[in-house]
Amino acid sequence: MGVLPLADGPVLRDLADARGITYGTAVTASKLTGTYGELAGAQFGSVTPGNEMKWASVEPTRGSYSWSGADRVVDFAAAHGQKVRGHTLVWHSQLPSWLTGGSFPPGELRTLMTDHIAVEAGRYKGRVDHWDVVNEPMNEDGSLRRSLWYEQLGESYLADAFRAARAADPDAKLYVNDYNTDGLGAKSDGLYNLVKRLLAQGVPIDGVGFQAHLIVGQVPSTLEANLKRFADLGVDVAITELDIRMALPATDAKLAQQKSDFTKVTTACLAVARCVGVTVWGFTDSDSWIPSTFPGQGAATPYDENFVPKPAHTGIAEALGWTGGGDPPPGSSCSVTYTVQNEWGNGFTAALTVRNTGTVPLDGWTATWSYGAGQQVTQAWNATVTQAATRVTAVNLAYNGTIPAGGSVNFGLNGSRSGTNPPPTGLLCTTGS
Numbered sequence: 001m002g003v004l005p006l007a008d009g010p011v012l013r014d015l016a017d018a019r020g021i022t023y024g025t026a027v028t029a030s031k032l033t034g035t036y037g038e039l040a041g042a043q044f045g046s047v048t049p050g051n052e053m054k055w056a057s058v059e060p061t062r063g064s065y066s067w068s069g070a071d072r073v074v075d076f077a078a079a080h081g082q083k084v085r086g087h088t089l090v091w092h093s094q095l096p097s098w099l100t101g102g103s104f105p106p107g108e109l110r111t112l113m114t115d116h117i118a119v120e121a122g123r124y125k126g127r128v129d130h131w132d133v134v135n136e137p138m139n140e141d142g143s144l145r146r147s148l149w150y151e152q153l154g155e156s157y158l159a160d161a162f163r164a165a166r167a168a169d170p171d172a173k174l175y176v177n178d179y180n181t182d183g184l185g186a187k188s189d190g191l192y193n194l195v196k197r198l199l200a201q202g203v204p205i206d207g208v209g210f211q212a213h214l215i216v217g218q219v220p221s222t223l224e225a226n227l228k229r230f231a232d233l234g235v236d237v238a239i240t241e242l243d244i245r246m247a248l249p250a251t252d253a254k255l256a257q258q259k260s261d262f263t264k265v266t267t268a269c270l271a272v273a274r275c276v277g278v279t280v281w282g283f284t285d286s287d288s289w290i291p292s293t294f295p296g297q298g299a300a301t302p303y304d305e306n307f308v309p310k311p312a313h314t315g316i317a318e319a320l321g322w323t324g325g326g327d328p329p330p331g332s333s334c335s336v337t338y339t340v341q342n343e344w345g346n347g348f349t350a351a352l353t354v355r356n357t358g359t360v361p362l363d364g365w366t367a368t369w370s371y372g373a374g375q376q377v378t379q380a381w382n383a384t385v386t387q388a389a390t391r392v393t394a395v396n397l398a399y400n401g402t403i404p405a406g407g408s409v410n411f412g413l414n415g416s417r418s419g420t421n422p423p424p425t426g427l428l429c430t431t432g433s
Helices: 012-018 034-043 068-079 106-123 148-153 156-168 186-200 223-231 252-270 311-319
Strands: 022-027 046-049 083-090 130-135 173-178 207-210 213-215 236-247 275-280 334-344 347-356 365-370 376-381 384-388 391-395 408-416 425-431
Touching (some): 012 022, 012 034, 046 275, 130 156, 207 223, 223 236, 252 311
Parallel strands (some): 046 083, 130 173, 173 207, 213 236
Antiparallel strands (some): 334 347, 347 408, 384 391
16 A cells, blocks of 8 residues: 555544544654654644653653653644643552652551643643543442552542542643543443533543554444433533554454454544544554553554554544545555765756556556755656655656556656755655556
């Protein structure tokens, strides 16, 4: 399958916007450059820091804060017109050792929790749209998890956490978030009853997040009904950590089923009026937690490790209303390389090679990239090259669109520059005429 260029094909954030929801992704702050950053910014309408806002990351030492990772995600979102889902303020996991190893009486522990919320949510006041205030409070049987917080403070810690978050940022939407609650069952029943109790107490809970860490072929048939019953309580709902894993290696049949599964989840959200969006837990397999947690499983996201979109990406797009067609033929793939051959004064010459990296002949190709220093294409040969702002698109001519498996074609261009001439970013290739 050819790499989907940023300027062509379905753009999930735009399709989702048109349907009144947001399609987002979890990200890793240190990777928000190059192709990873370009795809994250172009394809998704919101970002969630995978780890950078968790307690151990931001307050590793009591009273000493480290904000660089979280700031980078929030700044990236602002630069790309994206929402931010803050994750997470209170959780039983990824707590700093000073907290888990301390012996704090209940009153002090409660103050530590509310002070931490005040500092973190307060820092990002007006910049985080949704907070996962309390993460994973439930046991599988529907009872409350016996976490550090519950053992010391009882159920009241949830209400205190939400009230502290509301005081720190009155405009952010406040969520409780959990896994294995996607369909009807004991755990989702327990969460449903918890939300009812909190609402009855006047606790400022705005929404419920359903993580949806799923397995291929096992999307709960009651997902839509479950989302709806929570929405009927008067809260928003969202799919917050969607991935759909499979036993490796991936096959065409498994990828086809995965496409159907991503379609089902997206469609379920669209069917519920108060479902505000879907977030995938990493958009590329190179940034997925699945292989290290579930040995022998993976391929759980819409893009593979080389940023090639899978059928799942098309399935999401089609669920959102895209009608541009299906995936390229199985085995179809290409890559493109870019080399500056010569520079002079205010000009340069670049040579590009498109290579068929798949197992079937290519019938048409398109290469795209972005210039970051004001470069402009002035002349091209062996391709039709157009430029819109910083984005350049090169399409094959009639005589060089067919490339046998393992073969390649070359094209080139002259360009102008006003100063430096750094390599382009987002160099991508797609197949098909």
